[in-house]
Amino acid sequence: MAFELPKLGYDYSALEPHIDARTMEIHHTKHHAAYTSKLNDAVAGSSLDGKSIEEILTNISSASIAVRNNGGGFYNHSLFWKVMSPNGGGTPLGDLADAINKAFGSFDNFKSEFSNAAANRFGSGWAWLVITKDGLKVTSTPNQDNPLMDISEVKGTPILGIDVWEHAYYLKYQNRRPDYIAAFWNVINWDEVAKRHKG
Amino acid sequence: MAFELPRLNYALDALEPVIDRRTMEFHYGKHHQVYVNKLNELIKGSPFVNSSLEEIIKEAEGGIYNNGAQVWNHTFYFQSFKPKGGGKPEGELASVINNTFKSFDKFKEQFSNAAITLFGSGWTWLVKNDSGDLQILQESNAGNPLRNGLIPILTCDVWEHAYYLNYQNRRPDYVKSFWDILDWETISRRY
Numbered sequence: 001m002a003f004e005l006p007k008l009g010y011d012y013s014a015l016e017p018h019i020d021a022r023t024m025e026i027h028h029t030k031h032h033a034a035y036t037s038k039l040n041d042a043v044a045g046s047s048l049d050g051k052s053i054e055e056i057l058t059n060i061s062s063a064s065i066a067v068r069n070n071g072g073g074f075y076n077h078s079l080f081w082k083v084m085s086p087n088g089g090g091t092p093l094g095d096l097a098d099a100i101n102k103a104f105g106s107f108d109n110f111k112s113e114f115s116n117a118a119a120n121r122f123g124s125g126w127a128w129l130v131i132t133k134d135g136l137k138v139t140s141t142p143n144q145d146n147p148l149m150d151i152s153e154v155k156g157t158p159i160l161g162i163d164v165w166e167h168a169y170y171l172k173y174q175n176r177r178p179d180y181i182a183a184f185w186n187v188i189n190w191d192e193v194a195k196r197h198k199g
Numbered sequence: 200m201a202f203e204l205p206r207l208n209y210a211l212d213a214l215e216p217v218i219d220r221r222t223m224e225f226h227y228g229k230h231h232q233v234y235v236n237k238l239n240e241l242i243k244g245s246p247f248v249n250s251s252l253e254e255i256i257k258e259a260e261g262g263i264y265n266n267g268a269q270v271w272n273h274t275f276y277f278q279s280f281k282p283k284g285g286g287k288p289e290g291e292l293a294s295v296i297n298n299t300f301k302s303f304d305k306f307k308e309q310f311s312n313a314a315i316t317l318f319g320s321g322w323t324w325l326v327k328n329d330s331g332d333l334q335i336l337q338e339s340n341a342g343n344p345l346r347n348g349l350i351p352i353l354t355c356d357v358w359e360h361a362y363y364l365n366y367q368n369r370r371p372d373y374v375k376s377f378w379d380i381l382d383w384e385t386i387s388r389r390y
């Protein structure tokens with residue numbers, strides 16, 4: 001079965017003023033849609049046809065570069081839309097809060113480590129909060145790679161991610177990536193992140 | 200000595216409609232300027248404090264390499280343009296392009312394709328080696344062919360910041376228009 005571009009759970013304008021409607025619309029209908037259709041082209045008729053995206057990504061070292069780039073792009077954006085919400089922001093609660101405190105000392109330490117990872121990723125890529133076998137970690141990956149991939153430096157299950165390709169912020173923030181990263185904290189859907197943490 | 204942002208010999212709106220004024224303001228006035236500033240900060244107290252950009256590109260790693268190469272790449276990119284440019288290469292470069300790629304149109308097609316398919320941020324290059332042979336390369340992020348002993352002739356910046364304000368996700372449209380502002384007199388002299 002072919003992969004489908006997921007619908008957003010909110011309007012394109014719902015994350016304003018942090019992320020503008022035009023950016024959201026182009027990001028979803030053009031960038032994410034292109035990754036989705038190119039992924040379908042790349043797996044059609046191959047041994048990967050019918051496999052789940054998670055299965056494909058965890059064995060990405062044996063797949064083609066087209067599957068790596070577009071499979072990553074499909075998965076990463078699907079996660080990105082989910083971990084944001086118009087009612088987002090604030091801080092996590094419960095088990096996730098405990099796990100963050102345990103791994104980073106405090107929420108503020110985590111916030112600065114994650115923000116730095118996002119700001120310092122040179123070129124296009126993503127910063128992540130990841131469940132690893134040694135607890136929660138922050139990492140970043142180039143282009144459309146992610147921590148599910150068996151080629152990733154830090155491997156695990158991503159539960160929060162920020163897109164730092166320039167297309168994610170350029171219409172509103174231009175060269176000011178740090179301003180976009182600061183704004184992102186206002187739209188993080190911690191309920192969704194906690195759900196993914198629980199597994 | 201500190202590096203400086205080189206002057207442009209055309210106005211910021213001179214490349215319109217191919218590259219709009221606002222893109223130039225950010226690309227040259229912010230991105231290029233910030234690479235210059237960061238490089239100057241990073242080389243202070245480093246072994247590269249008195250190095251040329253070319254030495255930095257050949258020998259440095261990490262932030263010094265990235266910012267040094269980005270300074271060089273953008274200077275080279277902006278110096279490849281002129282208002283109402285376009286046309287074709289001249290002299291020796293024209294004949295080597297014909298010999299290597301069969302025709303200028305074939306070269307244009309191959310270079311454009313390399314620019315369109317480069318995944319993520321980076322630069323597409325036309326380079327020559329010691330024997331004068333031409334080659335098209337895709338380099339990620341700050342990648343600069345001088346590092347591998349090759350001589351750059353032409354480059355296209357395909358970081359999204361180079362075209363996003365005007366073209367958004369339509370990189371192929373930017374690459375198509377890019378040919379209309381090339382200053383082939385300058386580019387041909389590089390060969």
Ligand SMILES: [Fe+2]
Pocket residue numbers: 027031077163165167168
């Ligand atoms: Fe994106």
Ligand SMILES: [Fe+2]
Pocket residue numbers: 226230273356358360361
């Ligand atoms: Fe650039």
